[in-house]
Amino acid sequence: MTLLEKVRLTAGNDMWSTCALPQYGLPAVRMADGPMGITGGRVDERDVALLTPCGLSLAASWDRSLVRRVGEVIGDEALRMGVQAVLAPNLNLMRSPLAGRAFELFGEDPYLIAELGSAWAQGVQGRGVASVIKHVVCNDSETNRRGMNAVVDECTLRDVYFWPFEVAARQGAWAMLTGYNRVNGAACAEQGRVLTDWLKGDLAWDGLVMSDWFGTRNGAASLSNGLDLEMPGPARHMGTALLEGAGADTVIEARVDDAVDRLVRLAGRVAKPKKYEATAQAQTHRLTVLEDAAAAGMVLLRNEGALLPLADEKPGILAIIGPNATVPCFQGGTFAKVALSSDVTSPLQALRDRFEGQGKQVMFAQGVAAEHRIPPLTALALLTDQGLPGIDLFFYSGLDEPAVHHEVRHASSLIWFKDMPGVGNLLTLDCEATIKAQTHFAAERSGEYRFYVGGTGGVALNVNGQCLATFDGVSLEADIMGKLMQAPHTTVSVGLEAGQKVELEFEMRIARSLAHGLWFGCQVPQELDLLEQAVALAQKADAVVLMVGETADAGLESIDRATTHLSRDQEELVRRVCAANSNTVVVLNVAHPVDIVCMEEAASVLLTWYPGQQFGPALASVLSGDREPGGRLPVTFARHEEDYPVWSLTPAANGDLEYHEGWWVGYRSFVARDIHPAFGFGYGQGYARFDYAPLGINGKCVNDLEVEISLSNISSRAGKEVVQLYLLEPQKEGLPIRLSLKAFESVHLKAGAQQAVRLQLSADAFSRWDAVLNRKVLVCGRYELLIGHSVDDIAIRLQLDVEKGGGVRTP
Numbered sequence: 001m002t003l004l005e006k007v008r009l010t011a012g013n014d015m016w017s018t019c020a021l022p023q024y025g026l027p028a029v030r031m032a033d034g035p036m037g038i039t040g041g042r043v044d045e046r047d048v049a050l051l052t053p054c055g056l057s058l059a060a061s062w063d064r065s066l067v068r069r070v071g072e073v074i075g076d077e078a079l080r081m082g083v084q085a086v087l088a089p090n091l092n093l094m095r096s097p098l099a100g101r102a103f104e105l106f107g108e109d110p111y112l113i114a115e116l117g118s119a120w121a122q123g124v125q126g127r128g129v130a131s132v133i134k135h136v137v138c139n140d141s142e143t144n145r146r147g148m149n150a151v152v153d154e155c156t157l158r159d160v161y162f163w164p165f166e167v168a169a170r171q172g173a174w175a176m177l178t179g180y181n182r183v184n185g186a187a188c189a190e191q192g193r194v195l196t197d198w199l200k201g202d203l204a205w206d207g208l209v210m211s212d213w214f215g216t217r218n219g220a221a222s223l224s225n226g227l228d229l230e231m232p233g234p235a236r237h238m239g240t241a242l243l244e245g246a247g248a249d250t251v252i253e254a255r256v257d258d259a260v261d262r263l264v265r266l267a268g269r270v271a272k273p274k275k276y277e278a279t280a281q282a283q284t285h286r287l288t289v290l291e292d293a294a295a296a297g298m299v300l301l302r303n304e305g306a307l308l309p310l311a312d313e314k315p316g317i318l319a320i321i322g323p324n325a326t327v328p329c330f331q332g333g334t335f336a337k338v339a340l341s342s343d344v345t346s347p348l349q350a351l352r353d354r355f356e357g358q359g360k361q362v363m364f365a366q367g368v369a370a371e372h373r374i375p376p377l378t379a380l381a382l383l384t385d386q387g388l389p390g391i392d393l394f395f396y397s398g399l400d401e402p403a404v405h406h407e408v409r410h411a412s413s414l415i416w417f418k419d420m421p422g423v424g425n426l427l428t429l430d431c432e433a434t435i436k437a438q439t440h441f442a443a444e445r446s447g448e449y450r451f452y453v454g455g456t457g458g459v460a461l462n463v464n465g466q467c468l469a470t471f472d473g474v475s476l477e478a479d480i481m482g483k484l485m486q487a488p489h490t491t492v493s494v495g496l497e498a499g500q501k502v503e504l505e506f507e508m509r510i511a512r513s514l515a516h517g518l519w520f521g522c523q524v525p526q527e528l529d530l531l532e533q534a535v536a537l538a539q540k541a542d543a544v545v546l547m548v549g550e551t552a553d554a555g556l557e558s559i560d561r562a563t564t565h566l567s568r569d570q571e572e573l574v575r576r577v578c579a580a581n582s583n584t585v586v587v588l589n590v591a592h593p594v595d596i597v598c599m600e601e602a603a604s605v606l607l608t609w610y611p612g613q614q615f616g617p618a619l620a621s622v623l624s625g626d627r628e629p630g631g632r633l634p635v636t637f638a639r640h641e642e643d644y645p646v647w648s649l650t651p652a653a654n655g656d657l658e659y660h661e662g663w664w665v666g667y668r669s670f671v672a673r674d675i676h677p678a679f680g681f682g683y684g685q686g687y688a689r690f691d692y693a694p695l696g697i698n699g700k701c702v703n704d705l706e707v708e709i710s711l712s713n714i715s716s717r718a719g720k721e722v723v724q725l726y727l728l729e730p731q732k733e734g735l736p737i738r739l740s741l742k743a744f745e746s747v748h749l750k751a752g753a754q755q756a757v758r759l760q761l762s763a764d765a766f767s768r769w770d771a772v773l774n775r776k777v778l779v780c781g782r783y784e785l786l787i788g789h790s791v792d793d794i795a796i797r798l799q800l801d802v803e804k805g806g807g808v809r810t811p
């Protein structure tokens with residue numbers, strides 16, 4: 001290859017593919033976003049895919065083999081959709097409960113993240129699809145994500161934040177993606193310390209490193225520091241741009257060769273695209289995996305008087321209350337939004353299917369309105385001009401009629417990268433084009449309808465031919481993907497009579513741009529007495545399932561949260577319903593730690609996270625006891641907001657975000673400060689009860705150590721236990737204590753059964769990064785091994801002396 005041919009390969013070809021060089025037999029690698037499912041190239045409602053539970057839900061299962069099976073489902077879906085590399089999993093750390101992308105993450109502990117994240121990636125790669133591990137490194141928050149500079153000491157960086165990536169690399173990940181942020185002054189895409197010294201040097205990792213989307217800033221600096229591929233294409237900073245402009249003379253051909261080798265290796269590793277159809281049996285299997293996983297992640301936080309499982313034999317009224325019963329939050333609101341199949345069952349329907357006809361009468365009250373950032377327009381019964389369901393979308397080149405393209409769509413957010421149908425290449429557009437989205441609906445009830453509209457060009461909203469709102473297009477500078485997801489907008493209210501016919505038109509001007517987006521919504525008027533209806537239903541019910549939480553546009557990329565509280569209306573609903581009925585199960589459909597003070601009176605609290613498309617059936621099976629609530633917390637739920645070791649994620653004016661807690665992130669800090677959380681790390685009840693007894697420590701050296709315990713199911717039903725092992729390191733004068741998770745096993749045991757459980761430890765558990773020696777060193781001294789149900793509920797304590805050279809002795 002010539003140098004020109006080679007440099008071309010260092011940038012993508014388009015939004016989701018790498019460049020091909022057919023004359024050398026090098027095909028393009030096609031990518032798609034993840035992690036909850038495969039988003040098709042158009043990233044919209046037309047590419048329907050399976051939706052798995054979110055990262056926190058999978059992490060809550062603490063079950064490597066189950067998480068691996070979910071990865072296999074993702075791999076199969078990728079093959080079906082012609083995708084060879086999935087941009088997932090997200091192995092960053094939840095430092096603060098306010099993290100906007102918390103739902104994607106695997107929690108607050110690097111060991112748990114590494115174990116389960118790698119299991120997921122192995123599942124995907126087992127199918128011949130690359131799992132692109134993201135975002136190297138410290139992309140743990142969203143506020144000013146492109147300007148943020150994580151200020152973190154090197155030992156913490158290596159031992160905590162880099163650890164999940166280190167394990168993924170050791171286990172043979174094929175590719176990684178760098179963060180938008182900077183770390184200790186250098187952009188992630190230019191992090192020579194991490195990319196070149198650690199990943200490719202120390203670990204001799206042979207995979208490919210690509211930038212986050214539009215995340216490359218300086219091509220020459222990125223290439224020389226270890227970035228192999230700028231994404232997306234066409235090239236802006238790398239590719240042929242490397243040979244032009246400033247820095248061109250610093251481009252080292254050997255580095256280009258290495259980047260090309262890595263791309264060629266990736267293309268060789270992934271499965272060739274081929275026609276792929278899942279059999280009905282395979283599809284059923286996948287849905288079962290997703291349902292098992294959703295249930296395995298559900299954490300039973302409280303269960304007073306053994307209210308759960310809801311006994312089948314008890315007749316009476318089962319009240320289902322709350323907005324999330326009918327408008328559940330299946331997934332988060334990042335770019336990687338998955339289009340759901342229309343036959344997905346709502347939780348309300350699934351609970352009806354499970355409990356009705358068993359002598360129970362299932363009744364529903366909404367309680368409060370669902371609180372979307374932009375209530376989807378598609379929740380209305382929209383009709384095209386021809387009277388078909390949907391929205392007419394017309395594309396005009398210049399201002400000329402007729403439209404150059406027409407399609408019928410069913411989405412409340414429309415996005416185009418590079419190409420727009422009929423209009424052409426947005427990057428080179430030389431006239432002003434227009435799009436018009438038109439639709440009709442009839443008002444269901446009288447009242448104020450609030451319309452939402454926003455986009456990347458100037459937008460006008462016409463209601464029945466009258467312009468009622470305009471919006472100046474939002475600039476995509478700074479954070480293209482973030483801006484498209486934040487969807488800035490304006491709103492306008494219109495009074496409508498029940499039955500009144502309404503014609504809506506959203507018209508947007510299109511100019512040259514990297515991308516365009518148009519989004520719209522409508523909040524319909526609510527009945528005034530929703531809360532009172534819910535309380536009245538709770539009063540007459542025998543038991544209540546109260547479903548509260550978030551909407552699918554709550555967990556966002558590019559924005560962190562402001563609070564851990566549910567909305568005031570939802571907290572009020574929880575208080576009132578719990579006061580009205582003492583047999584209330586609060587089902588929390590959130591994917592970050594929340595304040596649970598309003599749930600004090602609830603008999604049971606079940607945390608579901610964002611459980612993916614099998615939410616309904618999985619929930620019904622857990623509430624009924626057909627399945628275990630298999631989850632244990634991968635994050636701490638504090639009693640008070642001020643107890644969290646990290647709260648604000650807002651960087652200083654210069655962009656610095658101090659990782660002031662150092663090694664003591666999450667539960668490590670609660671333990672070191674002796675602060676008792678509401679629900680600690682690793683906590684969660686099952687329906688069964690377990691007893692622990694020590695059996696011994698096998699092995700003579702840190703490299704090959706096994707702690708054996710005997711686990712007994714002392715209850716009358718089968719159940720799951722997550723056996724957790726924490727190490728308390730030799731205490732250093734004047735420093736907070738260091739206690740952290742080092743091993744765990746998920747065990748399923750029949751009623752009354754007993755089993756030996758072996759927990760493996762390796763030298764990693766006893767080693768730390770030494771920034772002066774530039775390598776890991778063994779920490780010798782007396783360790784305590786704490787084994788139990790959770791970090792706050794330890795059943796067995798053992799001691800172990802680690803000697804120079806790695807020998808171990810039990811004192």
Ligand code: BGC
Nearest residue numbers: 033087212213335481482557
């Ligand atoms: C996100 C990545 C994602 C990429 C492609 C970025 O904004 O940070 O996680 O994979 O977009 O959609």
